[in-house]
Amino acid sequence: MxxxxxxxxxxxxxxxxxxxxxxxxxxxxxxxxxxxxxxxLANGTVIPERTEWHNIVARRDLVSFVEKWVKKGSxxxxxxKIRTRTYDDQNGIKRYVTEIHADRIEFYSTGSRPADxxxxxxxxxxxxxxxxxxxxxxxYQQPGTAIQSPSPSFSESNEADDLPF
Amino acid sequence: MxxxxxxxxxxxxxxxxxxxxxxxxxxxxxxxxxxxxxxxLANGTVIPERTEWHNIVARRDLVSFVEKWVKKGSxxxxxxKIRTRTYDDQNGIKRYVTEIHADRIEFYSTGSRPADxxxxxxxxxxxxxxxxxxxxxxxYQQPGTAIQSPSPSFSESNEADDLPF
Amino acid sequence: MxxxxxxxxxxxxxxxxxxxxxxxxxxxxxxxxxxxxxxxLANGTVIPERTEWHNIVARRDLVSFVEKWVKKGSxxxxxxKIRTRTYDDQNGIKRYVTEIHADRIEFYSTGSRPADxxxxxxxxxxxxxxxxxxxxxxxYQQPGTAIQSPSPSFSESNEADDLPF
Amino acid sequence: MxxxxxxxxxxxxxxxxxxxxxxxxxxxxxxxxxxxxxxxLANGTVIPERTEWHNIVARRDLVSFVEKWVKKGSxxxxxxKIRTRTYDDQNGIKRYVTEIHADRIEFYSTGSRPADxxxxxxxxxxxxxxxxxxxxxxxYQQPGTAIQSPSPSFSESNEADDLPF
DNA sequence: TTTT
DNA sequence: TTTT
Numbered sequence: 001m002x003x004x005x006x007x008x009x010x011x012x013x014x015x016x017x018x019x020x021x022x023x024x025x026x027x028x029x030x031x032x033x034x035x036x037x038x039x040x041l042a043n044g045t046v047i048p049e050r051t052e053w054h055n056i057v058a059r060r061d062l063v064s065f066v067e068k069w070v071k072k073g074s075x076x077x078x079x080x081k082i083r084t085r086t087y088d089d090q091n092g093i094k095r096y097v098t099e100i101h102a103d104r105i106e107f108y109s110t111g112s113r114p115a116d117x118x119x120x121x122x123x124x125x126x127x128x129x130x131x132x133x134x135x136x137x138x139x140y141q142q143p144g145t146a147i148q149s150p151s152p153s154f155s156e157s158n159e160a161d162d163l164p165f
Numbered sequence: 166m167x168x169x170x171x172x173x174x175x176x177x178x179x180x181x182x183x184x185x186x187x188x189x190x191x192x193x194x195x196x197x198x199x200x201x202x203x204x205x206l207a208n209g210t211v212i213p214e215r216t217e218w219h220n221i222v223a224r225r226d227l228v229s230f231v232e233k234w235v236k237k238g239s240x241x242x243x244x245x246k247i248r249t250r251t252y253d254d255q256n257g258i259k260r261y262v263t264e265i266h267a268d269r270i271e272f273y274s275t276g277s278r279p280a281d282x283x284x285x286x287x288x289x290x291x292x293x294x295x296x297x298x299x300x301x302x303x304x305y306q307q308p309g310t311a312i313q314s315p316s317p318s319f320s321e322s323n324e325a326d327d328l329p330f
Numbered sequence: 331m332x333x334x335x336x337x338x339x340x341x342x343x344x345x346x347x348x349x350x351x352x353x354x355x356x357x358x359x360x361x362x363x364x365x366x367x368x369x370x371l372a373n374g375t376v377i378p379e380r381t382e383w384h385n386i387v388a389r390r391d392l393v394s395f396v397e398k399w400v401k402k403g404s405x406x407x408x409x410x411k412i413r414t415r416t417y418d419d420q421n422g423i424k425r426y427v428t429e430i431h432a433d434r435i436e437f438y439s440t441g442s443r444p445a446d447x448x449x450x451x452x453x454x455x456x457x458x459x460x461x462x463x464x465x466x467x468x469x470y471q472q473p474g475t476a477i478q479s480p481s482p483s484f485s486e487s488n489e490a491d492d493l494p495f
Numbered sequence: 496m497x498x499x500x501x502x503x504x505x506x507x508x509x510x511x512x513x514x515x516x517x518x519x520x521x522x523x524x525x526x527x528x529x530x531x532x533x534x535x536l537a538n539g540t541v542i543p544e545r546t547e548w549h550n551i552v553a554r555r556d557l558v559s560f561v562e563k564w565v566k567k568g569s570x571x572x573x574x575x576k577i578r579t580r581t582y583d584d585q586n587g588i589k590r591y592v593t594e595i596h597a598d599r600i601e602f603y604s605t606g607s608r609p610a611d612x613x614x615x616x617x618x619x620x621x622x623x624x625x626x627x628x629x630x631x632x633x634x635y636q637q638p639g640t641a642i643q644s645p646s647p648s649f650s651e652s653n654e655a656d657d658l659p660f
Numbered sequence: 661t662t663t664t
Numbered sequence: 665t666t667t668t
Contacts, residue, residue, distance in 0.1 A: 001174070001200075001240070001438075001439060002174055002175050002198075002199040002200045002201070003172060003173060003174035003175070003199065003339075003407070003498075004173055004175075004199040004201075004217055004219075005171070005172040005173070005337070006170070006171050006172075006247065007168060007170040007171075007172075007335070007502070008168060008169055008170070009166070009167055009168035009333075010167050010168070010169070010666075010667075011665095011666035011667040011668095012665090012666065012667095013665035013666045013667095014665050014666080030665095031665060031666080032666080033167075033665070033666040033667065034167040034168065034169040034666095034667095035166075035167045035666080035667065035668070036167070036169075037668075049668090051665090051666075051667085052169055052246075052247060052248060052249065053249065053665070053666085054169075054247065072665080072666070073666060073667075074666090075166070075666090075667075077333070081217075082171065082217060082219060082247070082263075083217060084217065084218065084263065091258075093256075093258070095260075096261070096262070096263075097261070098247075098249065098261075098263035108331075109331060109664075166603075166604060166667065166668060167667080167668085168333075168504075168572070170502070172337070172500070174498075242498070273496075274367075274496060331504070331530075331570070331663065331664060332504055332505050332528075332529040332530045332531070332663080332664085333502060333503060333504035333505070333529065334503055334505070334529040334531075334547055334549075335501070335502040335503070336500070336501050336502075336577065337498060337500040337501075337502075338498060338499055338500070339496070339497055339498035340497050340498070340499075363497075364497040364498065364499040365496075365497045366497070366499075382499055382576075382577060382578060382579065383579070384499075384577060405496070411547075412501070412547060412549060412577070412593075413547060414547065414548065414593065421588075423586075423588070425590075426591070426592070426593075427591070428577075428579065428591075428593035430577075505662075505663075506661095506662035506663040506664095507661090507662065507663095508661035508662045508663095509661050509662080525661095526661060526662080527662080528661070528662040528663065529662095529663095530662080530663065530664070532664075544664090546661090546662075546663085548661075548662085567661080567662070568662060568663075569662090570662090570663075604668075
């Protein structure tokens with residue numbers, strides 16, 4: 001009887017941090033910015049642009065995707081849930097930090113070039129016929145794709161649909 | 166080029182706090198719980214239930230709606246955006262708090278009784294033919310309504326659609 | 331530069347239809363009802379309840395989940411995208427049918443019993459310690475779970491999070 | 496116990512059709528395209544781009560917004576619910592058409608110019624200090640705005656927040 | 661019929 | 665700390 005759903009489109013603030021644990025699991029995290037454009041009211045009041053920073057946390061299959069493709073500046077579509085965790089800071093004071101635990105991460109092309117979507121979508125689809133990105137971290141690169149309620153990056157994206165309709 | 170969207174269904178943790186300002190504006194806030202049911206893994210590991218608390222903030226027209234109808238225990242559907250603000254605590258330490266700024270709040274009946282939705286939906290609809298809730302805060306009351314991509318509580322909900330289809 | 335996202339919570343209208351193809355692929359489909367509660371306007375006009383029927387289509391991993399667990403009456407959370415396809419009817423007239431292609435399907439308990447969520451969540455999690463539903467199709471059964479931006483039924487749901495936080 | 500929610504980002508296929516009724520109500524409708532980018536599978540299979548057309552229906556306050564600002568080519572963010580209605584075609588055959596009844600419509604800038612968002616947002620905010628678009632239908636114009644869980648076009652968008660935080 |  |  002509960003729903004906790006977040007949908008974000010924004011830009012990555014810095015290269016993801018990826019940590020591996022002895023258990024074999026891993027976690028990737030990075031900041032994502034969403035921006036509300038400023039405007040001016042009828043009475044002349046200027047409402048400035050406002051940028052919101054979200055702490056994105058990725059686990060399991062999403063870790064390798066993030067590690068391989070997500071960079072500072074990447075334009076992303078992120079679905080997930082809100083989680084607030086507590087920790088004690090250096091002064092022993094209880095602190096709260098709210099994070100978005102991602103269930104889905106997709107590139108969201110910001111409009112410009114007709115990006116090649118195939119290579120970034122599937123961890124298992126490495127031997128495809130598409131050209132690989134040559135200099136993946138040179139500024140604006142986005143293996144991006146349009147999102148149609150973006151299919152799960154790993155389980156469904158690039159599988160063939162050999163169905164009669 | 167940005168999207169910051171949150172959709173929650175959960176229960177209100179305590180009666181809302183409503184504050185009025187000299188400017189004439191007002192703000193209502195309350196905690197909302199969403200719960201992830203626990204489960205047991207194949208290997209026997211027990212994953213306990215997990216409850217997430219969200220700080221909901223309502224402004225403008227939503228304030229009077231919240232003040233009038235939302236109580237501890239209310240089952241709500243909330244749409245909004247994530248905002249993190251900072252403040253200095255009593256020790257002058259910068260603190261962060263993440264809130265959900267609501268764009269839409271609707272009652273979400275948790276299934277049981279065929280609740281009467283009309284009275285809770287519209288601030289302008291006070292003289293309707295429906296009975297008012299008598300003891301609005303006695304436990305499980307929910308003026309609730311099913312949600313069909315719930316229409317804005319105040320601008321669209323109970324207006325007649327005198328259209329030919 | 332595109333988004334096509336649907337989120338539904340409703341009830342299954344009849345047992346799913348599952349079809350298998352020579353290629354090895356399969357498809358499951360079933361109707362899902364969402365209901366808008368009726369209400370009475372201030373002027374006395376009665377707006378009746380309205381039920382919307384959605385054609386849900388599931389593919390790949392979701393097929394076996396649907397086949398095994400989804401029944402007439404099931405309360406479901408469905409995420410997906412809208413797709414309209416055309417076909418020629420028996421009179422050779424072009425017809426349109428709009429479907430929701432599911433990316434995620436979860437049970438959504440309608441409140442009542444503290445349902446046991448584990449068994450319905452993971453196709454690979456059959457040997458867990460939880461009791462199986464005995465009479466899975468006797469009316470109100472729902473292996474259901476609360477949804478926290480429900481994790482992918484198959485790729486993420488019941489995996490252990492052996493992480494330090 | 497129901498949710499019927501659609502979120503779309505796409506482009507308008509042709510200028511909206513606006514109809515007025517004797518009752519004083521009005522309705523606007525237009526097609527919106529969302530596109531799934533094509534890709535090539537590992538085995539060489541080419542999956543072509545796929546465009547989905549959605550029938551958007553706007554009522555009440557949204558009508559005047561649509562009439563004034565939405566044009567063929569406009570990049571829009573649309574929230575609403577799915578509705579399928581029936582009608583008898585010229586041969587007396589029952590036909591179905593699925594529409595998206597919009598609860599919210601916002602411009603979604605496709606990246607390029609730093610568009611001025613103020614004028615398109617609020618029907619009541621006509622005397623603001625922002626310049627009005629001079630030739631609103633000359634191709635690419637978009638009064639657009641970034642969307643932060645976009646605030647209701649008419650009830651909340653450009654109101655001042657004269658709150659102390 | 662739109663966009664990239 | 666990102667983008668427009």
